[in-house]
Amino acid sequence: MNLVSRIISIIISVSLLFFIFHLVRTKKLKEKYALGWILVGIGIFILAVARNLLSWIAYILGIKVPINAVFFLGIIFIVLINIHFSLVISNLAEQNKRIAQKLALLEAELENLRAKIL
Amino acid sequence: MAIRKKNNTLIIIPVFNEELSIGTLLESLKAKENEADIMVVDDGSGDKTLDVVVSKGVFVVAHPFNMGIGTSFQTGCCFALESGYDYIVRIDGDGQHEPASINDVLSPVKSGKFDIAIGSRFLGASKFKSSFMRIIGITIIARLLTFLTGKKVTDPTSGFCAMNKKAFSFFARYCVDDYPEPEILIHHRDFGITEVPINLMKRKEGSSSITPLKSLYYMYKVIFSIIVSIFRKE
Numbered sequence: 001m002n003l004v005s006r007i008i009s010i011i012i013s014v015s016l017l018f019f020i021f022h023l024v025r026t027k028k029l030k031e032k033y034a035l036g037w038i039l040v041g042i043g044i045f046i047l048a049v050a051r052n053l054l055s056w057i058a059y060i061l062g063i064k065v066p067i068n069a070v071f072f073l074g075i076i077f078i079v080l081i082n083i084h085f086s087l088v089i090s091n092l093a094e095q096n097k098r099i100a101q102k103l104a105l106l107e108a109e110l111e112n113l114r115a116k117i118l
Numbered sequence: 119m120a121i122r123k124k125n126n127t128l129i130i131i132p133v134f135n136e137e138l139s140i141g142t143l144l145e146s147l148k149a150k151e152n153e154a155d156i157m158v159v160d161d162g163s164g165d166k167t168l169d170v171v172v173s174k175g176v177f178v179v180a181h182p183f184n185m186g187i188g189t190s191f192q193t194g195c196c197f198a199l200e201s202g203y204d205y206i207v208r209i210d211g212d213g214q215h216e217p218a219s220i221n222d223v224l225s226p227v228k229s230g231k232f233d234i235a236i237g238s239r240f241l242g243a244s245k246f247k248s249s250f251m252r253i254i255g256i257t258i259i260a261r262l263l264t265f266l267t268g269k270k271v272t273d274p275t276s277g278f279c280a281m282n283k284k285a286f287s288f289f290a291r292y293c294v295d296d297y298p299e300p301e302i303l304i305h306h307r308d309f310g311i312t313e314v315p316i317n318l319m320k321r322k323e324g325s326s327s328i329t330p331l332k333s334l335y336y337m338y339k340v341i342f343s344i345i346v347s348i349f350r351k352e
Contacts, residue, residue: 021346021349024342024343024346025346025349025350031338031339031342031343031346032339034342035335035338038342095182095183098182098183099182102182
C-alpha cells in the first residue's frame with residue numbers, strides 16, 4: 001500500500017470505530033451486534049498501519065496483487081455476517097410468532113373467563 | 119400459582135434450566151419463614167424447572183423463550199413496581215446463594231442507609247473458588263468500576279443483592295441484557311451502594327453455563343458497556 005491509501009484506510013477505520021461507538025452510546029446498537037464491526041475497524045486499522053502485513057497475507061493465500069486479498073477477505077466477511085444476520089432474523093421471526101400465539105391464547109382465555117363471570 | 123401480597127419485600131429468583139436445584143432452594147426459603155413474598159422468573163427453561171416451581175406452590179412468571187438473566191431480573195423489578203413492593207432481594211436459582219444470608223443483604227437497605235446492598239463473594243471469610251480466568255475477569259471489572267466510581271466494588275457480577283424502590287425502579291425502566299448495568303454505578307452516584315460478605319455454597323446440581331469463550335465474550339460486553347456508559351449522558 002502506498003501512503004495515500006494507507007491514510008485513507010486509517011481514516012475509514014477510525015471513522016467506522018467512532019460511528020459504531022456513537023451508535024452504542026445513543027443506544028441504537030446493542031453491544032452484542034457491535035462486536036463484529038469493532039473487529040473489522042481494528043482489522044482495517046492494523047492492515048493500514050503494519051507495513052508488510054497485507055503483502056504477507058496475500059503471499060500466504062497465493063494472491064499476486066495484495067489489494068485482491070482485501071477484496072477476498074472482505075467478501076468472506078460479508079458472507080459470514082449475512083449468514084449471522086439470517087440466523088438472527090430467523091430467531092426473531094420464531095420468537096415473534098410465539099409471542100403472537102401466546103397473546104392470542106391469553107386473549108381467548110380472558111374472553112372465556114369474562115363469559116363465565118358475567 | 120397466584121401471588122397475594124403479604125409482605126413489603128419480594129424475593130426474585132431468576133431461573134433457567136435449574137430443575138435439579140430450584141426445588142431445594144424453594145423448600146428452604148419456605149421453611150425459613152422470611153418476611154417476604156417469593157417470585158420465580160423462569161427464562162424459558164427447556165427442562166422441568168417450571169413444573170417443579172408450580173409443584174412447590176410458588177408464584178412464577180414464565181418467559182415464552184430465553185432472554186437472558188438481565189431481562190428476567192427486569193421482569194421481576196417491573197412486577198415488584200406494579201405490585202407496590204418496597205424492597206426486593208435477588209437470589210440465584212442454582213442453590214449457590216445461602217437463603218440464610220438474605221437478612222444480611224437486606225438489612226442495610228431496610229435500615230434506610232443504602233439503596234443497594236450487594237452480596238460479595240470476596241469480602242470477609244468467604245472462600246470463593248473459581249477458575250483462574252473468571253477471577254481475573256471479575257477482578258478487572260471490579261477495579262475498573264472502583265476506579266471510575268470512587269466506591270469500593272469487589273464483586274460487580276454477584277447475583278445476590280437487595281434494593282429499595284428507588285433502585286429497582288431504575289432496573290425496571292432500563293433494559294439490560296445479561297450483565298449488571300454499569301450505568302447505575304457510574305451515572306447515579308446518589309445511589310448508596312454497599313457490599314456485604316456472603317458465603318458461596320458449592321454447586322450441588324447442574325453445571326455452570328460459562329465456558330472460556332463465553333467468559334471472554336462476557337468480558338468484552340461488560341467492559342465495552344462500562345466504557346460506553348462513561349460517554350453517555352444521564
